[in-house]
Amino acid sequence: MKATIITIGDEILIGQIVDTNTVSIARHLNNLGIQIAEKCSIGDNSEAIVETIDRVVRTSEVVIITGGLGPTKDDITKHTLAKYFGSELEYNATEGEHVRQLLERRGIPFTELNRCQAMVPKCCTVLHNAHGTAPGMWFDTADGGVIVSLPGVPFEMEHLMQDEVLPRLRSRFTLQQIVHRTLITRGIAESLLAERIAEWEDALPEYLHLAYLPAPNIVRLRLSAYGVDGEMAEREIARHFEALRAIIGDNIVGLEGSSVEQLIHEILTAKGLKLAVAESCTGGTIASKFTAMAGASQYFMAGVVSYSNEAKCDIINVNMTDIETYGAVSEQVARQMAEGVRSVAGADYAIATTGIAGPGGGSEAKPVGTVWMAVATPEKTIAVMRNCGTDRSQIISRASAYAIEMLYEELKRL
């Protein structure tokens, strides 16, 4: 089973947006056992759309198209698909009523353009878009394939994939499984790693495909198996990764997996423990990562973005004399922030960050990128200093990741 993903929109071709839709769609399809043959991005151009569909249906049973379903003149996907299938557009009363109600709730008048959003090709199965105004469309092709058109707004696409497209694909096709597992190594260059594990690589069974994914100080090793018995392939991959420990054990970080904040979310929820966060340089990023997860209110008590010195003292009881003596970016202040917010918020665990995100504010002793982070637990407080890079957004994201990691190191022992 092969699929092609087509994204439509000039904003992609001119580099105005970063495409995350196809990342999500590709993962969903792979989980289902459908291999992606190609991803293709084209403009809002009727000819290009038709040519591309015509080409890819020859090799892909499933074609997922996103984008170009908005109410304005530059959106031409729906009309192009209607023409492609020789079908007329007709008003779908259910979708029309849904759009009207959706807009009413937001206090937006229902216009002729909105009415047009409920016009769909007669020949398609309408995929109800509970979260937006543009319905998805499912077309069955003459030779047993499927062409699906989804809106390009990421969360609308995501809900439609999960709620409408995946269940239909699952019941429509008999699918085999695809398994990808990735092992993270660090501290060894790609070429050296490849030589070190050459014998292991040569002994891999033919159906396991190895890929090397290098990044600064890290090489990820991915083993993929297509069209297999999933459980068997997982066991086999685990066995081969285990064998690597004897060769490069010191360089192995672990399996690529769910995010660290998700692991923390699960531990805190399961154990009924509470969390609080005090952030200076990370400015709310850590709090937003936890609160983005449904159910966070079970354990997330409070976050304090104590940006000013006064906020550090007044809200979470950092000692002003210590700020003056050691500086706001110091071990002492990081520790007091973690302990302070833990106490003020009535939490069991707390994370704190204080650092210099730049571009200004650095010094020789504390250059831009210097971040102190602390974790307060019921028993103790630990603090660590790390240099988190040179670019403001990089520093914020690295400091957030390191601090969350520190908490996880404590929690995983429970």
Place this chain on the structure above:
Amino acid sequence: MKATIITIGDEILIGQIVDTNTVSIARHLNNLGIQIAEKCSIGDNSEAIVETIDRVVRTSEVVIITGGLGPTKDDITKHTLAKYFGSELEYNATEGEHVRQLLERRGIPFTELNRCQAMVPKCCTVLHNAHGTAPGMWFDTADGGVIVSLPGVPFEMEHLMQDEVLPRLRSRFTLQQIVHRTLITRGIAESLLAERIAEWEDALPEYLHLAYLPAPNIVRLRLSAYGVDGEMAEREIARHFEALRAIIGDNIVGLEGSSVEQLIHEILTAKGLKLAVAESCTGGTIASKFTAMAGASQYFMAGVVSYSNEAKCDIINVNMTDIETYGAVSEQVARQMAEGVRSVAGADYAIATTGIAGPGGGSEAKPVGTVWMAVATPEKTIAVMRNCGTDRSQIISRASAYAIEMLYEELKRL
């Protein structure tokens, strides 16, 4: 002049990485006056590479390929290109010496695999990769086109584009210009906006292409002109955007580059005013938007993510009886949060949000998506209730955008 960008790597097709390379390449080519006809991602598969190149050279004079140039067995781009051009690989001593020195500086031994990285097809022009071990390759095709192969590591690709590829394209082709300008509007739904500016849109000259790019509470209007005199097109676009002010002046934020939070950032910095934020359902997102901007510490005093009722009472002095009487998601609590954090943080202005981000916690009276937001100023406090949608991440991002917008409405009068 048309170009196609081909990215090679299974990690793209399985959704393991978010592609930012093509965003950067597309921007560079557009700036040069080269339009992207298509972006295409395929796997590490010799047949797919050859087929795709064969197809796209028919319509694109320039083809940029990234990925598959590493030292390991899964990297096949170079061998495939050599075969495609009927050329043999030969050792390039300059590149070999460069790789050796580069590895030596990092304390990594020079291996046979590294030596192979300096093997390049005889027929290509080598593009020196000062920051990595895989050289870029420039191939002239029989019918006057160009095929360029670059490594997929983002900073190596970026450096090669800027230092090697763009200057060569500029001197090789006579290029016209491409102009894109984007105007940001807020507070008006896409369909309503389209109706409001229909006459203006219809009167645009044919060479100016209008696109609508919707996001929560924001619609960006992009005008694009291809193959034009750049200065003339820029003047013309400026004139048309200016004409929009008479129609939707209240909804215009400004040209892309300026977000509402940036406008607030500028006002607060210029006037020496201080800001604080109290967030419940937005969970730190508003704070992180302000603190992401360099210089935020000039005015951003504190944010409090008062997720629990206790945090609302203990940290920012919300009245517990009011929470019990009216609920945490209520006008009363939103007002007290804004006033409380303004006072606790010693700020002039404060934003507060409290709402139901879901998926749980909704009721008939207060369904998921209900958000109360308040702004406290030195003179008064205002509060508004809005329905922010149905999906958790959508609710968080819309509520953040609306609340920031409310503050801007107050500040722009200063």
